Amino acid sequence: MSDTNAVDVVDLDFSYAKLHGLDPVPVLEGVNLTLARGSRCLIIGANGAGKSTLLQILAGKRLTRSSAKVLGAEVFFNTPKGVTYLGTEWATNPVVRSDLEVSHFLDSVGGYRYKERRDKLLDILDVDLSWHMHQVSDGERRRVQIVSGLMAPWDLLLLDEVTVDLDVLVRSRLLDWLREETETRQATIVYATHIFDGIDSWPTHLSHIQLGSTLPPSPLAWPLSPADAESLLPESVRVRMDDPNRRGSKLLEVALHWLVEDRKKRVEKEIADLGREKRGAQEANISSEAFYRKYDYSH
Template structure:
């Protein structure tokens, strides 16, 4: 299959299975660089399998290219996959310091990016993984996964544990990444509240096939028809993309986070430390000794 350099994802007549019935059947999908594609469909439609194939986690000789390469045979450099399996790993439920995880994943190589992600995902480097909630653990995963700049991001339901404000801030950051770096995202989700203005494309899967792909800005008749219907009923575009209840809840949570920041950890001068300040202090104070403590502890 010849490669079109303008395409980040190029899938042609892809079939895939594990030796039994085919999970993916004659899948076709092409996405230009800079696209943000929502992948939707019922449970069992094949969304997770497709994302894993694109990430190089599943062996296939099919006609598939991610960033111009077969992700399994030619490598998946520049491709980041974020799935739900991470939270089930027993390692991330141990008495493991978030600061150490960040150091191990290269926070010092990308200080500005790390600092911004810590703020967006509201992750505290002082946390230890066995003491945090599932939602906080998920936020740590996303920070770690996004530390290294990526060209293709594959997200499989990883925002389901996030509160609406953190999710909103994350999606704004991801949109900025696609616009500023021409990076590409495929995002499988069942949560659509407040996301109306985010995607450039919507792909629908049914029984292992992608049966339609719509460009949000060019040729999405179903969306245009629904918007027209809501506008005639007195709604505005703002309430169509973001429900009034969602906007109220976001404001409440923004106030909660602001109040928490005012009571956060302070430096010797009495100023509230940023999350990057805390992380930098932890990395200087503990270094590899921090790692040895947690990995060798009985």
């Protein structure tokens, strides 16, 4: 196994292309993420912070002017073998909602080549090979996606919210297997999720994305050292983390604190730019009565 880092991202910027004479829309600015092989990194941030865009860049799906290296290669122009990306868009593909038997589907994507790993995943994810894709639930369809995506051995796995549809038992068994993959094969995982309970011992690192930028240090080693906890978290959060009667896991307490701070920063920016907060109920909105007066229902 090469000593090359699994992920090398330094001061990454990304903007959506300029359209209709409008200025490009910045999505990521100054993103940093360097991960050694064998790492398991959680990407934490609010909806719209840029987590999915970062994962798509690491998968070679988006071109950037900044350097983004994966397994030692510039990922867009020379995406190396062994990079697997699983995102939520798979579930909307009409093909995977057709009358297609799971056994035939898995064979069509190469399941016969990886029989041992395929069968292990079928057991972990509790998949019935006789299911028909148009008849199963979203959670069951997601299980099939994960089996199909993870059968072939991978060196870097990029997960974008794909465990959200899984029940607690299946999710726990999958995460245990993923940990084993990183420990036995030195594979690496970057995982964006909003579900933090029950995984305190799973990640080796955290990366906090706020308004499109990673906050230093990125990545942050987990569990936190006493020095990191004291320098990065207010006393109130540290007290809750040490409280055996806390409402959730230590990781959840950290994530909640970060998300509260993210919202404050977003509101501050909106007020500075627009003079008001953009989201939520707005005083300028017209009442429902005034809205419906605009329409003539007499005809």
